[in-house]
Amino acid sequence: MSEPVILVDPLPRTLDLIMTPPVRARLERLGRLVISEEQPMSEEEIERLLPETVAILGQTAMPRERLERAPKLKAIINVETNFLPNIDYAACQERGIWVITPGSAxxxxxxxxxxxxxxxxxxxxxxxxxxxxxxxxxxxxxxxxxxxxxxxxxxxxxxxxxxxxxxxxxxxxxxxxxxxxxxxxxxxxxxxxxxxxxxxxxxxxxxxxxxxxxxxxxxxxxxxxxxxxxxxxxxxxxxxxxxxxxxxxxxxxxxxxxxxxxxxxxxxxxxxxxxxxxxxxxxxxxxSAHRSGGTNDALLQIGSMAVADLELILRGLPPQLCRRADPTIAARLRSQPVSRT
Amino acid sequence: MSEPVILVDPLPRTLDLIMTPPVRARLERLGRLVISEEQPMSEEEIERLLPETVAILGQTAMPRERLERAPKLKAIINVETNFLPNIDYAACQERGIWVITPGSAxxxxxxxxxxxxxxxxxxxxxxxxxxxxxxxxxxxxxxxxxxxxxxxxxxxxxxxxxxxxxxxxxxxxxxxxxxxxxxxxxxxxxxxxxxxxxxxxxxxxxxxxxxxxxxxxxxxxxxxxxxxxxxxxxxxxxxxxxxxxxxxxxxxxxxxxxxxxxxxxxxxxxxxxxxxxxxxxxxxxxxSAHRSGGTNDALLQIGSMAVADLELILRGLPPQLCRRADPTIAARLRSQPVSRT
Amino acid sequence: MSEPVILVDPLPRTLDLIMTPPVRARLERLGRLVISEEQPMSEEEIERLLPETVAILGQTAMPRERLERAPKLKAIINVETNFLPNIDYAACQERGIWVITPGSAxxxxxxxxxxxxxxxxxxxxxxxxxxxxxxxxxxxxxxxxxxxxxxxxxxxxxxxxxxxxxxxxxxxxxxxxxxxxxxxxxxxxxxxxxxxxxxxxxxxxxxxxxxxxxxxxxxxxxxxxxxxxxxxxxxxxxxxxxxxxxxxxxxxxxxxxxxxxxxxxxxxxxxxxxxxxxxxxxxxxxxSAHRSGGTNDALLQIGSMAVADLELILRGLPPQLCRRADPTIAARLRSQPVSRT
Amino acid sequence: MSEPVILVDPLPRTLDLIMTPPVRARLERLGRLVISEEQPMSEEEIERLLPETVAILGQTAMPRERLERAPKLKAIINVETNFLPNIDYAACQERGIWVITPGSAxxxxxxxxxxxxxxxxxxxxxxxxxxxxxxxxxxxxxxxxxxxxxxxxxxxxxxxxxxxxxxxxxxxxxxxxxxxxxxxxxxxxxxxxxxxxxxxxxxxxxxxxxxxxxxxxxxxxxxxxxxxxxxxxxxxxxxxxxxxxxxxxxxxxxxxxxxxxxxxxxxxxxxxxxxxxxxxxxxxxxxSAHRSGGTNDALLQIGSMAVADLELILRGLPPQLCRRADPTIAARLRSQPVSRT
The missing domain is CATH 3.40.50.720 (NAD(P)-binding Rossmann-like Domain)
Structure with missing residues (x-):
């Protein structure tokens, strides 16, 4: 049986920006990390990983057909902190896949x-x-x-x-x-x-x-x-x-x-x-030039909240720190990915 | 029997600056106000009033000999909020005269x-x-x-x-x-x-x-x-x-x-x-040009604290809001009267 | 088009116990109440109402087949406050039906x-x-x-x-x-x-x-x-x-x-x-004879929390006050219905 | 020059009841303790000590004539916590002797x-x-x-x-x-x-x-x-x-x-x-049989508050923890010494 995969596709974030080494070590204990930080993860790689992926950290598009090819997927954690319209939220809900974001960081x-x-x-x-x-x-x-x-x-x-x-x-x-x-x-x-x-x-x-x-x-x-x-x-x-x-x-x-x-x-x-x-x-x-939130400690909070909740989810427990993407709310929000914070 | 006198000698403050009309009305119920706001009260007037004075609101000099001529004096309330060396604090203590200031305003x-x-x-x-x-x-x-x-x-x-x-x-x-x-x-x-x-x-x-x-x-x-x-x-x-x-x-x-x-x-x-x-x-x-404290509400606090404590003192109770001039402390403080706040 | 139905099957609670008249009036504005308080609602009545039911207040059994006959159902609110194994929680999740309880009352x-x-x-x-x-x-x-x-x-x-x-x-x-x-x-x-x-x-x-x-x-x-x-x-x-x-x-x-x-x-x-x-x-x-929680005000909280959240759900918003039945948790809890509190 | 004396006359308290060893050690650094715990200190002993006494911990009677024979006295600390009429409070005030009690313990x-x-x-x-x-x-x-x-x-x-x-x-x-x-x-x-x-x-x-x-x-x-x-x-x-x-x-x-x-x-x-x-x-x-206050920790508070304030007083600073005996209040209070708490 293959090892569970955690697909890390965090742009515009990078792992180092949002995780201290101890937090990253906790993440690594949860599965094999496959990381794409220089550019968004390629279609090919995503497709190849889907069968073994248990969690996604990032903003990877996940339409229904991709979700169907990821039978072990338990969690999608948006680390940019604005929900995007590139996920089929209803399909996630049907499957009991948690779609969450540590926006309160x-x-x-x-x-x-x-x-x-x-x-x-x-x-x-x-x-x-x-x-x-x-x-x-x-x-x-x-x-x-x-x-x-x-x-x-x-x-x-x-x-x-x-x-x-x-x-x-x-x-x-x-x-x-x-x-x-x-x-x-x-x-x-x-x-x-x-x-x-x-x-x-x-x-x-x-x-x-x-x-x-x-x-x-x-x-x-x-x-x-x-x-x-x-x-x-x-x-x-x-x-x-x-x-x-x-x-x-x-x-x-x-x-x-x-x-x-x-x-x-x-x-x-x-x-x-x-x-x-x-x-x-x-x-x-x-x-104030859009600078009130983007502190180092807030970015590190993103990582630690994401990892703490992923630990819970992979133990079969509900997340406690991140916000859930209630489908009705997600659809109303005109979120646009930020390029800076 | 003559009416008790409250000697008001508040410069650099003025009564209007430190009291709303309702607070001033409370003060007026405590005795006859004699006020000198344009200039410090004159020696002559002070001497004339001492025998009937029950309270001083202000920074009037009160050496021992003046205190001796003010047998009814119960309270000296410094409304500038820095104790000055122009009072015989030990003599006040002996007499049980309260020397206080609403500095916490x-x-x-x-x-x-x-x-x-x-x-x-x-x-x-x-x-x-x-x-x-x-x-x-x-x-x-x-x-x-x-x-x-x-x-x-x-x-x-x-x-x-x-x-x-x-x-x-x-x-x-x-x-x-x-x-x-x-x-x-x-x-x-x-x-x-x-x-x-x-x-x-x-x-x-x-x-x-x-x-x-x-x-x-x-x-x-x-x-x-x-x-x-x-x-x-x-x-x-x-x-x-x-x-x-x-x-x-x-x-x-x-x-x-x-x-x-x-x-x-x-x-x-x-x-x-x-x-x-x-x-x-x-x-x-x-x-910040010495401006952190001198707000209108702080000045009005000076007046309301002074009057509330004077009400207590004239009822024979200890003051509750103003700070007392402990003689040892008063002597140590290098207070200089402010000209502004 | 028929009026939306709110199926009220609250035993061991009764509506009067958990709602003040103003809260009940808010509930009545949300749909036509069909209430069974003397005894659990009969199979026949439930079946008859399912097609128009938008919400259930109570502990009615809702296996998958019943859920399928309730196409308009949006919320099941347990007012006894312990989740029971008589609901197909997974099916509710798939459908986006909120299963919640005001247990924090x-x-x-x-x-x-x-x-x-x-x-x-x-x-x-x-x-x-x-x-x-x-x-x-x-x-x-x-x-x-x-x-x-x-x-x-x-x-x-x-x-x-x-x-x-x-x-x-x-x-x-x-x-x-x-x-x-x-x-x-x-x-x-x-x-x-x-x-x-x-x-x-x-x-x-x-x-x-x-x-x-x-x-x-x-x-x-x-x-x-x-x-x-x-x-x-x-x-x-x-x-x-x-x-x-x-x-x-x-x-x-x-x-x-x-x-x-x-x-x-x-x-x-x-x-x-x-x-x-x-x-x-x-x-x-x-x-203490199991009496620490069952105060009148707690029971009235049950009603007001239930109604406030139902108002949100019927506006298409997520509930804010009640606890959600996360399927994994609900299955772990050995809840037994209380007969008293 | 003789060592300063601290007259300890604490009945119905005893030093062990109100001080942990470290607090007592702090007290001992302030002067030579002369302690009478079995019975109230005798007239003779008090008279003998008065000339060198800087502080009294206890309820010793201190009328004006005794105060006059205690020229170095700086503080009287009542450790029973109710002011008694056996002190000439006005004379203490004249002399600047602090009369205080750690009643808030x-x-x-x-x-x-x-x-x-x-x-x-x-x-x-x-x-x-x-x-x-x-x-x-x-x-x-x-x-x-x-x-x-x-x-x-x-x-x-x-x-x-x-x-x-x-x-x-x-x-x-x-x-x-x-x-x-x-x-x-x-x-x-x-x-x-x-x-x-x-x-x-x-x-x-x-x-x-x-x-x-x-x-x-x-x-x-x-x-x-x-x-x-x-x-x-x-x-x-x-x-x-x-x-x-x-x-x-x-x-x-x-x-x-x-x-x-x-x-x-x-x-x-x-x-x-x-x-x-x-x-x-x-x-x-x-x-409740007059038992709400008399806990061990409260008694130890009495001692630690007394010693902390005595340290300040002997440095020439005002006490910060104990309550002062404002003469007017002390006269109004019908305090009677407690025999138990």
Whole structure:
């Protein structure tokens, strides 16, 4: 009987990027690794390996016919962390093949940066640093005329998945009143974390800080636009931490330029941003070049979560750390493979 | 019998700055206010009022002979928040006159800013914003080559009074290992807040983030100098949040300039900083022009804490919110009145 | 087109027991309820309803052939909260039919009682109350010769599902060192909750409090027996909160009788316990007649969790509150329907 | 020059009861110990030692004339933990002699027991254990007809010193709405701990659990009587954890006997309670024979807090762990030395 094969096809990741040597050693104990890191694994090799493959680490296309030629397959683990339409999710479900992704690995670094940006928008940290460098700083009380306090302010979270919940945990000591808008969740989940379920309009009108973690779906593109920015109170701090397409980007820039909001964004409609893009000079904003999540430790989390769950699956147990690709959700998400993070 | 007098001599504060109308109304119920806000109260007026004065809100000089002429005096509340050498503390203690100050009012805004600066030093928020404005930004993983995570990092707190403890509460969700150096405190106080008591050298050598909240005393001026910066590991984030004199400032700038540390400071040896001071161009630093504490809400806290404690004192109860001027400590502190915050 | 049917077959529950009127009203908005509460729904009625049934609330047997006659079925929600072998779980998975149960509804009341029992075992609350009633009480220090403190003690949790995690949350302020043994979980899950993964023997030997929340499976019956009790230190507090079959019950009674452990149990091998069962006079024990979970609020949680998740499922979204019947797990669990709770 | 003397006169404590050997060793480094543990120190010995005494550990009477003969005295540390009227507190204050007590040592064990009693009153733990021993137990839902949940219930705390605050910390995970009545505290202290300041009547009428930690003063004896019990809702759980004299004890027993409240008490008007006292058969009560605080670890805390603060005082620093005898408060407290705890 041949050894079980673990097909490793991780691009744009590489194994070294996502696994420490001890984690990789754990993976190697689970089967024979066949790795393609320079380029996506070739059709021929995939076909040759399918009969003995028990698990796939990567983004290999797995239509129904391939699944049928992989009778021992138990798990497909997407290590890029966005589910792609190149898998027949329904066929996997029928077969009891776990399709999972350690997407929550990015939650911690993004949440941390988000809190840093919240405090910066509140207290003017980067703006004051710029002023000091330019010799135009003010001191003490005078320097705080326009500042607000993050502690005790009302916070609205749009999208309450891993990111939103991690952020909520980080801000607990700040005693904010927290509203959550997430149409995919029941009130119970939200209330257990000491937040209030809210419709979007109320959240926008009542929150001094509005933080967007929502994914882009086929249904919600640009769902925060000029009308929504107008609903916010003057001086609201708006943070865009998920995907640019969630927001009407020019409307956001207008609202910041006019001083209606102060804003921070980690994402842009086109990345890299063109050199002469007017976004670069928009006042009342803090810019982060899609860099809030991609830390070394987050990448290593991807690997350790993947391996820990694969260990469970090959013991006949359900995975505990990765997110499952519920077919209905996977179909709604407009995921596009990232080239960078 | 004459009405009790509350002598209000608050400069550089003014009553409106530190009290909302409801708080002022509570103060007015405690006695007849005599207020001097344009200039320090005159000798003549003070002398005239002493016999009926039950409380002083402000920084009025109170040597022993004045205290003797104020037989009804129960409380002196310093609203500038640094005890001055213009009071005979021992005489107050003998008489059972409370000498207190609502200094912890600034703890919350300073702690919040400190966390914002920690995350900024870790994740490069303001530097990345500057790069983006200049068109030199990098994205994703590439942008995180030099970043560290605040979550999970070791933290050293130098000085564990109101500021240090508030900061410690704010960072609880980040699960740092926290060392504390404070020679005025027993280990029990430190361990109750889930920190480890440490000597200074160990703290400096083991902490990825070193945060200085220590007051300046007659004993500790410049106690963090070139030797101490050399003890820190390369890449340590150093935050100076209390008084510039605690640190050998040029040594700090050298350590930052050479890339040995990354630093943030809220205080400077001379404020305002001269226009051409070379500090302004020191790399690897974030600058904050003595602005971390002076928020409107902190000033209003001063007033509400002062009034709440005065209410207790005039009922014969001990104050609960303000800090007491323990004579031994008051003598050690090299406090100088601030002109701004 | 006919209205969607929700088949309600909840015995031993009844709808009134598990739903407040507002929750029931939400359920009624989802389809036409057909309810059988006096007796299990008859074969004839089930067969008649299958073609239009979109959801089942209850424990109705659903073998493959019935599932095939229910083409619109989207969800089976077990409201007794133990999965039974009367469902073809694999067939449900193939079809994408959610099989779920709001079992975590009992976690909160069980965890609360468990903490009460821990403190009672530590501090002798019920024993001291009995002594006082009998006039044999001792006072003060003398009464504390044999007591221990729960705060700061080492705690071992055996089984880290909903119950174990809720208990862990409740005891956070007590600052215990917490070890967890759960062979179905990766270390990451355990460490995220500030516990240490442990093998069973180490946990038993090192914990002053051993709390068993583990389910009974085909593999673990009686896995805590005489050998395991001998591993515990003298004076260990042992709490059995899940199923009697997890433990060698006579061995537990022996260990308590001999004074090696102090114990509390919520479950018994046969319930009701026979009148003359010697368990009733075993010293060093606290007895709870399978009553830690069955509170009114827990039953109402069952209903509200079931309805909230059914709302999501019928909108095409995954459930968020109930536990899913992973086929491999469901097959391992030796669940037997309870007649009482 | 003679060595400084530490006068140790600790009865009813003994040094071994309150200090581990390492703590005692720390004490011995501070001066020459002169110890009287078999009987209170004799007049003659005290007089002989006064000139060289720097600190007193114990309850030695210190009227003004003795203080005058102890010119080096810096600290009096009461290790019984109730301030007595045998000290001239005003004279100590004049001299800057610290009079302190490590009374908060008992807060942790009392708070732990209090939570155990709250859960017991809510869930009927000791009553169900008694029923099981008598063979009259009921099971499951039937056994929970009269139970309530502690989690989520409204809680009223009467007296918010060390005990009340420690209890408040312990119950945080239970998410109660907490009201506090304490006329010696400003609202700020109460609100910082996420409680609401309340008058007594509102607290009694709105709380499902009323916990009394208030000290007895010259003003508040029996302040909870028949009128106050009538204000409580039927089924309220009432816990008396401080001093019997705070309550009209017969009125409490009447309210429990009639089923209006369920109650637990750790204190009794006369202790030991007479053998035939009818309190012993009062239904709906849990009895604790003044045993909630007197644990070994609490006694050892007394010693370690005393020594840590004495170390600070002898370095010229203010104490940090013990409570200070504010003269006004000390005079109000009707403290009587305990003979047991």
């Amino acid at each position: 990015f939650a911690a670094p993004v949440a941390e940066t988000t809190l840093g940006l919240c405090i910066d928008l509140a207290r003017g940290i980067s703006a004051a640093d710029r002023a000091f460098r330019e010799g135009t700083e003010t001191y003490g009380l005078e320097a705080n005329v326009d500042t607000i306090r993050f502690e005790g302010s009302s916070v609205g979270i749009v999208g309450f998945g891993d990111l939103g919940r991690k952020f909520r945990e980080l801000i607990r000591p700040f005693r904010n009143e927290v509203r959550v808008f997430d149409p995919w969740l029941p009130a119970e989940i939200i209330e257990r974390m000491d937040c209030r379920q809210s419709d979007l309009d109320t959240l926008l009108a009542e929150s001094q800080f509005v933080v967007v973690f929502a994914s882009v779906t086929t249904e919600n593109a640009h769902f925060i636009g000029a009308r929504e920015f107008a609903l916010m109170r003057k001086g609201t701090a708006f943070l865009l931490m998920s995907r640019a397409a969630v927001v009407d980007f020019p409307a956001m820039l207008d609202a910041a330029r006019g001083g209606h909001i102060r804003a921070a964004t980690d994402v842009f409609p086109v990345e890299p941003v063109p050199a002469d893009d007017p976004v670069r000079t928009t006042p009342n904003m803090i810019f | 600034f703890a919350a805004p300073v702690a919040e800013t400190t966390l914002g600066l920690c995350i900024d030093l870790a994740r490069g928020i303001s530097a990345a914003d500057r790069a983006f404005r200049e068109g030199t930004e990098t994205y994703g993983l590439e942008a995180n080559v030099d970043t560290i995570r605040f979550e999970g990092s070791s933290v050293g707190i130098v000085g564990f009074g109101d500021l240090g403890r508030k900061f410690r509460e704010l960072i609880r969700p980040f699960r740092n290992e926290v060392r504390v150096f404070d020679p005025w405190l027993p280990a029990e106080i430190i361990e109750r807040m889930d920190c480890r008591q440490s000597d200074l050298d160990t703290l400096l050598a083991e902490s990825q983030f070193v945060v200085v909240f220590a007051s300046v005393t007659t004993e500790n001026a410049h106690f963090i100098g070139a030797r101490e910066f050399a003890l820190m590991r390369k890449g340590t984030a150093f935050l100076l949040m209390s008084r510039a004199a605690v640190v050998d400032f040029p040594a700090m700038l050298d350590a930052a300039r050479g890339g040995h540390i990354r630093a943030a400071t809220d205080v400077f040896p001379v404020e305002p900083v001269p226009a051409d001071d070379p500090v302004r161009t020191t790399p690897n630093m974030i600058f | 009992f976690a909160a009341p069980v965890a609360e009682t468990t903490l009460g029992l821990c403190i009672d075992l530590a501090r002798g609350i019920s024993a001291a109350d009995r002594a006082f009633r009998e006039g044999t009480e001792t006072y003060g220090l003398e009464a504390n010769v044999d007591t221990i403190r729960f705060e700061g003690s080492s705690v071992g949790i055996v089984g880290f599902g909903d119950l174990g995690r809720k208990f862990r949350e409740l005891i956070r302020p007590f600052r215990n060192e917490v070890r967890v043994f759960d062979p179905w979980l990766p270390a990451e899950i355990i460490e995220r909750m500030d516990c240490r993964q442990s093998d069973l023997d180490t946990l038993l030997a090192e914990s002053q409090f051993v709390v068993v929340f583990a389910s009974v499976t085909t593999e673990n019956a009686h896995f805590i027996g005489a050998r395991e009790f001998a591993l515990m230190r003298k004076g260990t507090a042992f709490l059995l909160m899940s199923r009697a079959a997890v433990v060698d019950f006579p061995a537990m009674l022996d260990a308590a009788r001999g004074g090696h452990i102090r114990a509390a149990t919520d479950v018994f091998p046969v319930e009701p316990v026979p009148a003359d069962d010697p368990v009733r006079t075993t010293p060093n024990m606290i007895f | 008992f807060a942790a064990p009392v708070a732990e027991t209090t939570l155990g009693l709250c859960i017991d009153l809510a869930r009927g733990i000791s009553a169900a254990d008694r029923a099981f021993r008598e063979g009259t137990e009921t099971y499951g839902l039937e056994a929970n007809v009269d139970t309530i949940r502690f989690e989520g219930s409204s809680v009223g705390i009467v007296g918010f010193g060390d005990l009340g605050r420690k209890f408040r910390e312990l119950i945080r995970p239970f998410r109660n709405e907490v009201r506090v009545f304490d006329p010696w505290l400003p609202a700020e202290i109460i609100e910082r701990m996420d409680c609401r300041q309340s008058d007594l009547d509102t607290l009694l009428a709105e709380s499902q659990f009323v916990v009394v930690f208030a000290s007895v003063t010259t003003e508040n004896a029996h302040f909870i009587g028949a009128r106050e019990f009538a204000l409580m809702r039927k089924g309220t759980a009432f816990l008396l954890m401080s001093r019997a004299a705070v309550v009209d004890f017969p009125a409490m027993l009447d309210a429990a006997r009639g089923g209006h409240i369920r109650a637990a008490t750790d204190v009794f008007p006369v202790e030991p309670v007479p053998a035939d006292d009818p309190v012993r058969t009062t239904p709906n009560m849990i009895f």
